[in-house]
Amino acid sequence: MSKFNENVFNATNLTVRKREKLFRERNLDSLRERAVAKRTTSLENAQSLWETTAEQFRANGITVFFADTVSSANRFISDNMGESKLIVKGKSLTTEEMELRQVLERAGREVVETDLGEWIIQQRNELPSHFTAPAIHLSAGDVAEMINHKFGENLPPEAHALTAFARRHLREKFKCADAGIIGANAICADPATVLAVSNEGNVSLSARLPEKLFIVTGWDRIYDSIEGMEGVQRLLSGSATAQEYTSYVDFFRKPLPHQQAFLVVLDNGRKALMASEFSEGARCIRCGACLNICPVYEEVGGHTFGKVYHGGIGALLTAFTGKGRDASSIASYCLRCKTCEPSCPMGIPIADLVAQLSESYPLPFYLSLPLKILGRNMGVVSGRGQQNSGSKSASESASGSGVCSDSNSNPAPASREAVFIGCAFRNPLMKKERKEIESALSRFFPNAEILDSGCCGMPHFYKGQLSAANDRLESIRKMFNPYDRIFLPCSSGFAYLREYLGDKIQLMSVAMAETAGKIDSDIPVFYHQPCHLKTGPGTSEKADLNQVIPFSEWENENRCCGSGGTYFLQHPRISRKILSRKETGMDGKFTIVTSCPSCLLQLRRVFGKARVVHSVSFMSESAHGKERRFFTAYQAAAGEEQKGT
Amino acid sequence: MATEWHQVPQHQLDNFVENVKSRFSGQSVSVVESAEFIPDTGAFVPIESKSDAEILFLCEVVVILCRNRQESYEEALRGGFTQACFVSAESKTADIEKKLISGVHGPKECIFVEIQ
Numbered sequence: 001m002s003k004f005n006e007n008v009f010n011a012t013n014l015t016v017r018k019r020e021k022l023f024r025e026r027n028l029d030s031l032r033e034r035a036v037a038k039r040t041t042s043l044e045n046a047q048s049l050w051e052t053t054a055e056q057f058r059a060n061g062i063t064v065f066f067a068d069t070v071s072s073a074n075r076f077i078s079d080n081m082g083e084s085k086l087i088v089k090g091k092s093l094t095t096e097e098m099e100l101r102q103v104l105e106r107a108g109r110e111v112v113e114t115d116l117g118e119w120i121i122q123q124r125n126e127l128p129s130h131f132t133a134p135a136i137h138l139s140a141g142d143v144a145e146m147i148n149h150k151f152g153e154n155l156p157p158e159a160h161a162l163t164a165f166a167r168r169h170l171r172e173k174f175k176c177a178d179a180g181i182i183g184a185n186a187i188c189a190d191p192a193t194v195l196a197v198s199n200e201g202n203v204s205l206s207a208r209l210p211e212k213l214f215i216v217t218g219w220d221r222i223y224d225s226i227e228g229m230e231g232v233q234r235l236l237s238g239s240a241t242a243q244e245y246t247s248y249v250d251f252f253r254k255p256l257p258h259q260q261a262f263l264v265v266l267d268n269g270r271k272a273l274m275a276s277e278f279s280e281g282a283r284c285i286r287c288g289a290c291l292n293i294c295p296v297y298e299e300v301g302g303h304t305f306g307k308v309y310h311g312g313i314g315a316l317l318t319a320f321t322g323k324g325r326d327a328s329s330i331a332s333y334c335l336r337c338k339t340c341e342p343s344c345p346m347g348i349p350i351a352d353l354v355a356q357l358s359e360s361y362p363l364p365f366y367l368s369l370p371l372k373i374l375g376r377n378m379g380v381v382s383g384r385g386q387q388n389s390g391s392k393s394a395s396e397s398a399s400g401s402g403v404c405s406d407s408n409s410n411p412a413p414a415s416r417e418a419v420f421i422g423c424a425f426r427n428p429l430m431k432k433e434r435k436e437i438e439s440a441l442s443r444f445f446p447n448a449e450i451l452d453s454g455c456c457g458m459p460h461f462y463k464g465q466l467s468a469a470n471d472r473l474e475s476i477r478k479m480f481n482p483y484d485r486i487f488l489p490c491s492s493g494f495a496y497l498r499e500y501l502g503d504k505i506q507l508m509s510v511a512m513a514e515t516a517g518k519i520d521s522d523i524p525v526f527y528h529q530p531c532h533l534k535t536g537p538g539t540s541e542k543a544d545l546n547q548v549i550p551f552s553e554w555e556n557e558n559r560c561c562g563s564g565g566t567y568f569l570q571h572p573r574i575s576r577k578i579l580s581r582k583e584t585g586m587d588g589k590f591t592i593v594t595s596c597p598s599c600l601l602q603l604r605r606v607f608g609k610a611r612v613v614h615s616v617s618f619m620s621e622s623a624h625g626k627e628r629r630f631f632t633a634y635q636a637a638a639g640e641e642q643k644g645t
Numbered sequence: 646m647a648t649e650w651h652q653v654p655q656h657q658l659d660n661f662v663e664n665v666k667s668r669f670s671g672q673s674v675s676v677v678e679s680a681e682f683i684p685d686t687g688a689f690v691p692i693e694s695k696s697d698a699e700i701l702f703l704c705e706v707v708v709i710l711c712r713n714r715q716e717s718y719e720e721a722l723r724g725g726f727t728q729a730c731f732v733s734a735e736s737k738t739a740d741i742e743k744k745l746i747s748g749v750h751g752p753k754e755c756i757f758v759e760i761q
Contacts (some may be wrong), residue, residue: 005677011743116749117740133740140742159744167749171703174750193722201702201736201751208698208728226722241739245687245754249718256728505726 005577008129008301011136012292018242019343021161029240031231032488036347038228039283040187043274049222050265056192060254062261066219073266074103077181077214080262084109084178084212086285088170090196090203091115091182093286094218094310095315096110096128097321100181111181112173114202115574116166129302130310131288132240137301144416174205179212184263185236185285187221188229194263195229197237199399204250213261219270220282233284235345239287242414266534269320281316281353283346290340290350295560296333299577305333312340312350316357327362333571335564336462337531351462358464417448418483419508420476422490423455424597433614436507440620444512445487451479458496459565473500480504487511489616491541491595492565495532504539509595509615510544517548519622524552525590527604528595531560535554541595545615549593556582563602579606595620647735650685652759657711665708665756675704675752681721682711682730687733688757689721690699701730702751711759 017299023029034530042049054064064082067073077100079570081087087104090112095101101122113122117135119130123146128134135143144157147165155161182203186195194215196203207213237246238370255261259548291311292299302310307326309317312334321329336351344350419441427432441448457472480486480501486506488494527542542551562568562578577601591611594600603612613621653661666674677700679688687708692698701707709732715721718731736751747753 007742075646109686114750115740116738120740135740140739140744143741159746160743163738163739163746163749171749188722191723199734200738200749201750204730204748205702208692208695226719230717230719230722243733245731245733247732247734247737248751249729249731249733251722251726254727256693256695256698522756540670 004232005299007139008137009298009581010018011133012294012298015133015242015292016105016343018556018565019239019292022030022238022242022244026238026244028235028244031235031346032345032634035231035235035345036283038223038234039285039346042224042228043220043279043282045224046219046222046271046274049224050219052187053192053222054186054263054265057263060192063254063264064263064264064399065112066267069096070266070268071494073216073264074097074100077216077262078103079105080214081179081212083106084210084487086173086177087179087181088114088177088202088206089118089172089180090182090198090212090393091128091129091133091134092181092216093308094183095181095569097268098266102218109324112129112170112177114162114173114200114206114230115198116200116202117169119166120146123147127303127307127308131292132284133288143466150336163222163394168365170202174209177206177210178210179214180206181214181216184215184217184221185233186223186229187217187263188223188226190225191504192248192253193226193229195233196250197233197248197251198247198250199241199247201493204499205246205251207252207261208256211258211260213252213255213259214264215262216264219265220274232345234444236285236287237502239285239289241341252255271319273320276320277356278316278320280348281313284317285346287345289343289345292338293343293541294369295562295578295581296335296574299574301494302334303626312336312354313348314449315361316350316353319357319361322360323615327357331358333574335531335560335567336561337564338535339531341535343537355462355464358462358467359466360464375507378439382451386644415485416483417445417485417487418451419445419448419489420453420480420493421450422488422493423459423595424490424493426454427597429601430597431599433489433617435621436617440512440616442622444515445508449483451486454481456490456493458499459493462565463495473587477501479501489595489614490597491530492532492598494595495530497538498537501634507595509619512543512616512619513545513548516619516622519619520551521550521591523591524586525549525591525593525618527551527557528559528561528592528594528596528599530599530628531564532596534558543617545593549618551593552590555585559600561599562599563596566596568602576605580601586594591618619626646735647753648733648755650757650759652761656759661758662708666694667704669706669716669754672705673703674708675700675721676704676708676710678710678725679712679732679746681713681719682709682757682759683715685761687718687731689718689729689731690729691726692727692728695738701732703738704752706754706756707732707735707750707752708756708758711757714759723737749759 057064067075076128104111113119120135130136141157143162144155184194185197237243297305306314315327315331331354335356338351340350457469461469487506489508494507562575568575593615595615679690682688693707701758735747736749737747738749739745
């Protein structure tokens with residue numbers, strides 16, 4: 001593992017642990033619902049809020065400029081810089097988007113980034129690689145090497161010494177600067193107030209010592225009230241740096257007596273984002289919590305998985321504020337695993353939005369090829385037609401008759417049930433699992449009909465083939481209509497269809513666990529949680545299975561395996577890196593149980609000596625074992641029902 | 646401790662400040678008055694001039710006097726001010742390998758004094 005990987009991996013993991021602790025201790029999750037509602041309302045009323053806010057700021061002596069484009073914002077700032085030679089600047093993603101520093105430097109001005117991380121990457125001529133920790137990819141050794149080379153120092157690779165040097169160097173810049181530029185995290189409309197958070201104090205110094213102050217913000221930063229802004233500030237600080245309050249929360253209403261102040265409000269695609277079907281993405285407060293927990297980001301960092309904006313949300317923001325080809329490239333790295341979504345303080349469905357985005361910005365041909373090849377083998381990609389319309393009963397299936405029956409010709413039981421096998425089990429590599437599922441049917445689902453008709457449409461959805469996904473969903477809806485409960489062996493298909501079709505969609509393994517007796521195992525059994533079960537109704541699968549399977553504790557059970565359906569074919573090296581984090585710390589024999597066919601194949605790549613089995617297979621095999629007896633209440637109940645009739 | 650909270654009776658305040666100055670002998674110590682504070686959380690400091698900002702930030706130790714207790718800084722925001730800063734800790738960074746370092750630009754020590 002390279003040093004780069006380890007820097008990003010260690011830093012993001014540390015922040016995630018600290019953030020989880022803070023949110024638990026301070027109950028910050030309770031702020032979310034209200035904050036999201038406030039943010040949404042404010043965005044909906046942005047036009048009128050900005051009008052009244054601008055009026056107040058102007059009355060307070062601040063010049064307000066609304067810029068439609070990056071070039072008009074840059075031109076306004078350049079024109080009003082006057083004779084300013086030295087400019088101190090706080091960290092601001094909006095100014096990165098504008099390439100403002102570069103524009104001012106080309107005009108012969110000295111612009112000094114004052115956030116320590118930003119200053120470091122400025123010296124290295126790099127872009128930030130994280131929303132809130134721009135130098136996250138660098139080690140102390142990298143920083144020492146840069147300072148020693150560039151400033152003729154002989155500093156050790158030690159954070160204290162390096163920070164002390166930056167303090168001395170930047171203190172002089174603050175004192176001598178002609179102008180300061182800062183970003184704003186939020187603007188309150190009533191009373192008109194700018195809010196900016198920082199830990200270092202550089203924002204305060206950049207804003208208050210020079211004679212000219214430029215505050216640059218996005219059209220989407222507006223809040224209708226102090227309450228809305230305060231709630232979001234606490235969520236922002238908590239999510240970004242695991243603090244309820246950063247060391248400094250700065251507020252600006254008027255220029256200081258020695259100052260001339262300007263507020264530049266940039267649109268550059270934000271209004272279009274807010275008016276689009278991706279409007280939920282406009283709620284992003286740039287906290288970076290989604291990056292810290294992203295299995296791809298922690299392996300490749302922000303220079304690969306992003307440009308100005310990083311990660312899945314970065315793809316969306318780039319599509320509206322940057323270049324389409326950059327958005328397409330960034331989106332291609334997103335696993336669509338949804339690992340980030342529970343961490344987002346603004347409740348943005350990032351994976352779904354990236355999937356929708358992929359319709360407008362499809363994958364490059366070489367990346368979409370694996371899906372096409374795999375899909376052809378599994379009946380996935382066609383999307384339209386090619387569906388078996390028939391169903392067969394569990395007993396027919398188990399007997400191997402393979403005869404499709406007309407479901408309407410059977411007398412309808414009181415509660416109609418079906419098992420939808422799904423396309424993953426058409427994969428030749430899943431032949432054994434398919435047989436085991438069929439074997440489980442007669443034992444656990446004797447009255448269920450078998451719906452063996454291809455794909456649920458999820459792969460289409462997450463590749464941005466929305467029209468095909470909708471077609472599939474419609475035909476699935478019709479197919480499932482006669483049934484009260486439909487069981488799926490595939491956790492991904494379950495999570496996807498459950499969102500659209502509700503409670504009638506159930507996980508096959510959980511249904512089996514309801515009726516199965518305890519399973520004894522001579523070797524440790526670990527549970528691997530598929531990413532799509534990290535949110536929504538499937539989150540309790542482990543707890544449900546734990547009633548019958550005595551799982552051993554595994555620190556990495558929730559960690560993504562990097563499979564991502566076809567991701568392991570699109571980005572095999574990244575996928576392999578993610579997979580390598582799934583260690584058990586055990587040399588001996590053990591079993592890993594999971595409900596996702598794609599995870600199953602992926603895990604088998606790294607756990608050669610271990611047994612990696614599908615949850616249905618594990619329970620089905622165990623049910624057949626001599627020493628593992630199942631008491632199948634389901635069958636008993638079915639028997640009772642038959643007697644009754 | 647880079648951030649401290651103390652409760653001090655009004656009549657002992659001068660002594661307390663003198664003790665801080667001797668404890669950090671040789672370092673620049675600023676004393677500022679806050680408008681409001683949230684106990685064990687932070688204090689809201691109005692900034693009306695460049696020198697207010699210099700006193701608060703261009704020092705090595707800052708002592709913030711806290712007299713008006715509140716539950717959040719929302720009330721302070723409803724009042725009138727030119728600029729302000731809600732201070733909850735010393736100046737710090739974790740930008741290099743996530744190692745927490747105090748005093749990156751502003752004070753290395755932040756001492757809140759809740760005056761009784």
